[in-house]
Amino acid sequence: MKSLLLRTKALCQRLLLPVVLTVFCSTAAASTFISPDHSHFLYTGRIDFSKAKSPSLSWPGTSIKANFSGSSLTIVLDDQHGKNYFNVIIDGNDSSPFVLQAKQGEHRYLISSSLSAGAHSLEIYKRTEGEEGASQFKGLVLDASGKLLAPPNRPQRRMEIYGDSISSGMGNEGADNGADDLLSDKNNYLAYGAIAARALNAELHTISQSGIGVMISWFDFTMPQFYDQLSAVGNNNSSWEFSSWTPDLVLINLMQNDKWLIDNEKRLQPVPDDAQRIVAYQQFIATIRSKYPKAQIICALGSMDATATEQWPNYVRKAVKNLQDQGDTQLDTLFFPFTGYGQHPRVAQHQANAKQLTAFIREKMRWY
Template sequence: MITVARQYLVFGVWLLCAVSVQALEVSPSSEAISYRGRIDFSDPAAPVFSWPATRIDVNFHGESVAVTLDDELGKNYYSAFIDGDWKRPIVLGLHKGQHRYEVIDDLAAGDHTLTLVKRTEGEEGATRFLGLNFNEGAKLLPASKLPQRRLEIYGDSITSGMGAMAPLNGEDGRLLDKNSFMSYGAITARALGADYRSISQSGIGIMVSWFDFTMPDFYDQLSAVGDNDSVWDFSRWTPQVVVINLLQNDSWLVDKRLDPVPTDAERVQAYYDFIDRIHKRYPKALLIGALGSMDATQADSPWPGYIQSAVENYRRDHPKAQLATIVFPFTGYGQHPRVVHHQANAAKLTAFIRERMDW
């Protein structure tokens, strides 16, 4: 069996003939596996992951683990973690089609936890999860309980973690550098001990996007792969806190792609209308209107003011709604936030939610 060091690296594909036989095979329908995210369970034997930060956790007693995945496009990246060691991801670079990926084969005998997280997003396609394999003599342990605290964020590339892992002087575009697990939202959720959902898509806006659909078209889908007819059942999972971090792309595009160009009042109303959609889904949740930390929050930008006005108007019209705003300041860095920026924004958001929710 090939031994791979636990470090930041990209796996190739290990075909079945290149991996030693694993004695314990675990179906995706096993109660030992806990799932987090909007997941399509239409086929319980092959649940489909499409949203960024979609995650599974499994506790086991054993020395090795492999995962079988069927990827739509061969563009997705996943992080595997052993025993909650978030600083040492084992990065799986998926290939198109069905393959088995050996995660690790040199664990000390004993109890362990595997966490597998989708780093990339819907535009990289969907992945079918087909099961886990463990060494001979391994056994599953009871699943950990999911957190009672729940945080959901509607956002764009900032929330998806575009460019998060790139060097400060590097480019944004490498798929390997996209990492939803290291975005401000996921970091905040870990700090708060909360289950997390990232309903995000790079390039998306509320009024206009870099493509032909917007968040009001997209937010209620089961599948994150483009604009589609899938429908998410909001009754399946209810967050106590929802963050809406949108308008960055609108700030770049409203003057270029919309004719007529929306007035200030229309921009405020568009955000108001999206707040209304979310409030109707989650009437008891704290809704936080957010923006940043790219140039839409620079000192002379009117965009934070649009959000503040929309929230104030909505509070006036719906006095029982729990509403707040937060701005992640623009630091002058001209690209997508890197991990260091996400960490700073997460610290700000974590403190804000702790105070508001007594978490």
């Protein structure tokens, strides 16, 4: 009897093996890979496409949008340092995005395996900066019946921001009484510029770096050395092709770090006088103007302590006035008030600044 049972068990195992293998193989094959060079992806920002199948995202706010069908979604990324964070927004639900913390190297990230039947929208949005390194997008994995649908429409209006940690969104999701240097609390999606751009239905490029200044930074390069790069990872020799994307409006929010490092830290020696500060800022504005002869340029400042007094806003005003006297009629100033809060602006302050900026742009550009 025992030998009969053993022979029966062996027979069952032989009979079941093909079934198990069939189920395993069909499960492994039950997916659809979407390459990054698919024409239905909508990319936004300064993205390096030198490798079409692994475009590199480094600037804050660079994003990938798509429409797709299917019940599951997996994102494939190859991250440089394992320090980047992304918002993954499904079906426009940006109030509770999937926050993806990238690991170093190439990995697959399952976002959902239980999406409802039908069409869905996707946005992959880089929360962090070039300071955290670049991340290569390696594609999507959908279920076997999934596919990319026609892409969303690209906004017709275009905005660009040159800024520092304020424009990046440094620490904006931190507690009011807590630190603001955690990478998980840096969310460019909720920075004032990004909020305003969405309200105005404008495509936005954010060229920002925490700690950067016009004359001096917390590191060994300044915005005049950094602004024209394709890659945001440190000071490098990459070059952005300005003719490839021209904004209707440019906002420049710099000089907070200059103010701190020159007046508070005394790190720039000899200390520049008022005239030298004005000239340095004016030269950078003129450089941006040379790239975009027809763009409206807003020279902004705030909302940290550079606007606590009129000293630094007056440098901006004087530089703008000088350029206006030279015939530039498409220059404005805008100052975000200092609230007395001693750290980086939190989301509530970004929202207030965005409201101020949106109203100003609506009036100036007639973007209703």
